[in-house]
Amino acid sequence: MKIIGINRYGIMNLIISPVAFFLIGVSVVAAVALPIVRPLMASVELVVRDNPPQFDWVPRDSFAEIVEEDLPEANDPIQPAPLTIPAHGERYGQLRISSAGIDAPMYFGDSKRELSQGIGTYLGGGIPGEGRTILVSTHNNMDFHTLGDVKVGDEVLISTTYGKYVYKVVDIKLTTNVDTTAYDFDRKDENLIMYTCYPFDMLGLTPQRYFVYANYVSGPKLDLAF
Amino acid sequence: MKPFEFLGTSLLSFLLSILLALTVVAAVIQTSIFSEAFFRKQVDLSGYSSYIMDELQDSLSSYGMVSSFDSAFFKSAVSSDALQADIYREVSRLYGHEGMAINQDLFRETLVAKLYEDVEKRGLEPTDNEREGIEYLADVSTEAYGTIVTIPFSRQISNLMLTAKSLMDKIFLGIIIADMAVLVNLLLFGSSHRKKFEGVANALAGALLMIGVPSVWVTTSGFYKNVALTSKALYYLVQSIVDEFFGLIWIYLAIMAVIWLLVFVSEIAYVQSKRKGHSY
Numbered sequence: 001m002k003i004i005g006i007n008r009y010g011i012m013n014l015i016i017s018p019v020a021f022f023l024i025g026v027s028v029v030a031a032v033a034l035p036i037v038r039p040l041m042a043s044v045e046l047v048v049r050d051n052p053p054q055f056d057w058v059p060r061d062s063f064a065e066i067v068e069e070d071l072p073e074a075n076d077p078i079q080p081a082p083l084t085i086p087a088h089g090e091r092y093g094q095l096r097i098s099s100a101g102i103d104a105p106m107y108f109g110d111s112k113r114e115l116s117q118g119i120g121t122y123l124g125g126g127i128p129g130e131g132r133t134i135l136v137s138t139h140n141n142m143d144f145h146t147l148g149d150v151k152v153g154d155e156v157l158i159s160t161t162y163g164k165y166v167y168k169v170v171d172i173k174l175t176t177n178v179d180t181t182a183y184d185f186d187r188k189d190e191n192l193i194m195y196t197c198y199p200f201d202m203l204g205l206t207p208q209r210y211f212v213y214a215n216y217v218s219g220p221k222l223d224l225a226f
Numbered sequence: 227m228k229p230f231e232f233l234g235t236s237l238l239s240f241l242l243s244i245l246l247a248l249t250v251v252a253a254v255i256q257t258s259i260f261s262e263a264f265f266r267k268q269v270d271l272s273g274y275s276s277y278i279m280d281e282l283q284d285s286l287s288s289y290g291m292v293s294s295f296d297s298a299f300f301k302s303a304v305s306s307d308a309l310q311a312d313i314y315r316e317v318s319r320l321y322g323h324e325g326m327a328i329n330q331d332l333f334r335e336t337l338v339a340k341l342y343e344d345v346e347k348r349g350l351e352p353t354d355n356e357r358e359g360i361e362y363l364a365d366v367s368t369e370a371y372g373t374i375v376t377i378p379f380s381r382q383i384s385n386l387m388l389t390a391k392s393l394m395d396k397i398f399l400g401i402i403i404a405d406m407a408v409l410v411n412l413l414l415f416g417s418s419h420r421k422k423f424e425g426v427a428n429a430l431a432g433a434l435l436m437i438g439v440p441s442v443w444v445t446t447s448g449f450y451k452n453v454a455l456t457s458k459a460l461y462y463l464v465q466s467i468v469d470e471f472f473g474l475i476w477i478y479l480a481i482m483a484v485i486w487l488l489v490f491v492s493e494i495a496y497v498q499s500k501r502k503g504h505s506y
Contacts, residue, residue, distance in 0.1 A: 014427060017236070021243045021432030022439065028244075052451050055458040112288040139291045203294050203345065203352050204359025205366055 059089030059113075062161045063105065068094075073164040077223040078129065084161070088123070093160035095119055095136070095194075100150045104143035106136065106158065119143060119194075124185065128158050128165040129222040131190045135183055140210075144196035147210060156192060156214050165219030167192045173211040174198060182211050190216035231421075238412040239425040243432030245405045250437050250478045252398045258471050260391045262321040265467075269317060272466035275310050277459030278374060282309070285370045293363050295344065303340045304371075308332065312375050320380050322388045328375050334368040378460070423493045430486040434479055441475050 086092035086108035093106035110120030119138045126132030156167040198210040287297035318326040455461040
């Protein structure tokens with residue numbers, strides 16, 4: 001049988017030869033390029049995930065699901081099992097200072113998103129019950145607008161998804177945004193630092209920061225030694 | 227056909243298929259990655275400017291929240307035309323036009339004017355301390371503008387781009403010359419008309435497979451959609467570039483397929499003309 005004068009053998013040749021060229025060509029390129037491509041592929045794997053990135057992700061509000069009255073208040077340790085460490089962006093608590101009329105949600109993380117919704121918790125510090133320095137902040141024209149009304153001796157109440165905590169204000173300080181002595185993350189006792197920009201009604205940006213320091217009084221301790 | 231002639235024709239055909247595959251890749255790279263017009267088109271198609279605007283307004287609004295300026299003010303403070311112009315300048319800078327830089331001075335100047343205009347509208351009289359605060363706000367906002375609008379690693383890419391483009395031009399020319407040389411040799415060396423036709427047809431088909439199969443794998447696997455970019459603007463820009471890149475590959479492959487078809491049609495015409503010229 002002939003098609004345009006090509007017999008069966010010729011037809012097979014027109015199919016087999018290109019496939020053979022493809023296989024040999026890819027093998028040659030792979031053999032030559034593999035030493036260069038392999039480390040590149042390893043780098044590519046670092047930046048390619050299993051799913052596309054989510055840009056419209058909304059963080060969970062865990063605190064909305066709990067009943068505050070049922071939260072433990074005593075200083076007994078909390079075992080890891082019932083405790084869920086909050087995820088970045090998650091609302092995990094509520095901070096109240098009755099003397100200043102402050103009653104604001106607390107979020108884990110202090111990026112623009114958290115600070116625009118309430119009080120952000122610095123990720124490099126601790127969370128209530130962890131026995132470390134807890135650093136929280138929000139905007140001076142939002143929930144910490146009346147932070148200046150807080151006095152030494154006032155109580156700060158924090159309810160989290162796992163327990164209720166009480167802190168007592170011990171110091172107030174006005175300093176600048178580059179003053180690294182304003183906070184100490186090496187302290188071994190639990191303490192709370194709240195700060196915001198100062199003056200509170202400032203027009204424009206200010207380099208001054210208003211710090212309120214409080215020491216731990218009561219609340220369940222997290223048993224994270226596992 | 228003598229074994230030597232068969233081997234020679236096959237080798238030339240294989241070499242031509244590799245060179246044709248490289249020609250397609252080089253042509254696509256020249257008309258995409260190394261083309262400023264292509265990049266600008268992807269900036270428009272991907273909505274890059276509007277995502278950058280969102281990111282900018284989000285960032286500036288957070289400064290506004292601590293400065294007694296509301297988010298509505300900052301949404302109106304940034305001009306989309308000025309931003310678009312700066313993004314195009316940044317693209318030009320990527321392709322080696324060093325004089326094209328983002329106009330941060332203009333942004334700051336415009337912002338300061340609008341800030342004082344807003345203060346006046348609210349009937350406020352800023353103190354000296356507050357004037358300093360407003361200037362500080364403008365400085366920080368301008369810095370944020372520069373950071374957000376600048377394409378990441380643009381300076382490094384720009385340095386690489388000039389060298390790579392110059393090298394690519396030479397490589398592309400070399401590949402075209404090699405294509406011509408091998409094709410001429412194949413047409414001269416082929417022992418018969420039939421072998422010449424098969425050599426060229428196999429080369430074209432081989433090149434189609436060499437480029438087509440990996441392209442199908444990349445586009446169907448879609449692994450490039452999972453690249454972990456945190457900037458929404460950059461993510462959609464990269465997706466648009468990759469999609470258009472493979473779109474161009476398919477166009478060139480279609481052209482090659484048409485050429486392959488033309489080779490077949492010309493072979494049919496040749497065989498028919500031979501049959502008319504010979505009695506069977």
